[in-house]
Amino acid sequence: MIAKVVLGTMQNARKLVSIAESIPYDAELCCGRYTVDAKSMLGVLSLPEFETGELHVHTDNETECDKILEHLLEASLLMDTNDSVCRSIYDIAAFGEILIDFTPQGENADGQTLYARNPGGTPANVTVAAAKLGARTAFLGKAGKDMHGEFLREVLKKEQVETKGMLLDENYFTTLAFVAVSEDGERSFSFARKPGADTQIRKEELDIDVLDQTGIFHVGSLSLTDQPARDTTFYAVKRAKNKGSIISYDPNYRASLWPDEDTAKEQMRSLIPYVDLMKISDEETALLTGEQNVAKAAEILYHQGVKIVVVTLGGNGAYLYSKDGGCTVSGFPVEKVADTNGAGDSFWGGFLYQISQSGKRPEELTQEELAAFARFGNAVASLCVEKKGAIPAMPNLAQVEKRLGDKK
Secondary structure, eight states, X not given: OEEEEEOOSHHHHHHHHHHHHTOSSOEEEEETTEEXXXXXXXHHHTOSOOSEXXXXXXXXXXXXXXXXXXXXXXXXXXXXXXXXXXXXXXXXXXXXXXXXXXXXXXXXXXSOEEEEEEEEOHHHHXXXXXXXXXXXXXXXXXXXXXXXXXXXXXXXXXTTEEOTTEEEETTSBOOEEEEEEOTTSOEEEEEEOTTBGGGGOOGGGSOHHHHTTEXXXXXXXXXXXXXXXXHHHHHHHHHHHXXXXXXXXXXXXXXXXXXXXXXXXXXXXXTGGGOSEEEXXXXXXXXXXXXXXXXXXXXXXXXXXXXXXXXXXXXXXXXXXXTTEEEEXXXXXXXXXXXXXXXXXXXXXXXXXXXXXXXXXXXXXXXXXXXXXXXXXXXXXXXXXXSSSSGGGOOOHHHHHHHHHHTO
């Protein structure tokens, strides 16, 4: 593991050496081109530059890394890493599932349902939604080395999403989701995922160059349903947070992918302590907080450490809660809802795009700014639901600006 640390004083040097001495692994302190034994006070004091450095500990054991980071944090030695966000190559990177949504397209002459093959998966959808608006995005995950996986990778490339962190595994099949859409546009799902390739990604397969260089790192909860993807999710989130990324989370509950609701609650809630930005639907408030009321649920999540909470309300817009309290941001009326698939993802892609463009940390944003970001996201979602499919229906920046202008 690598942690940026603050030095500058004799007291800090002593605290750092004391922590290093308690670590059962080799540990070095790197300052510029100089590297010394972090367990040696003489070595640390011999450094010609003594302001900041990087502590390199020779372990990837998550439990041990967490302990070390906690000790550094308690000693006020962890450096503020906002500068790493400013130098990020990617505005937004997402990790998790990428899959095929088979959506109904009417019936053939024999009365059999016809399906269209649409690219999907919440994290992948978010990267595309933001990319279409102009963000630099990347996707980290795994699909099968099959016709569907190849198709998905080409879709992301076409939408200008970086795919060097997307793996194709010949041992597992790409996850398939068969979507039923009711007359009012609402969806239900049936998954072919036993196991899907997306659940089989290991932490050593992650593209660290992408993970370590993103301003916002976004994950969902479907990567928590199975191992090894669950452990990989936590590793990625902790590493990205340590590197200074803003952590974004959309639980996106799919009941059929969990053994039971209690397991879903436990696992979906387990990521909350690491999260800066969180989006849930009004149908997920009780599941994530035990509270049905939207405003109360958002406040609960805020007091658990989430800096910005957004609850989507379907056509009624979104409710957001931050340090300045809560407010509702109205949605945009649409003439006809063709398909709600991807609506929440497109909203969140638009919201994250605005945060990435602001150049501010979540705690620096005012309620007025966040309300404007949510209104932008509502405009993105309203355009998305007017067409079928998720990724194919997502709008570009000019279309969103036109809708915002038309609805002033």
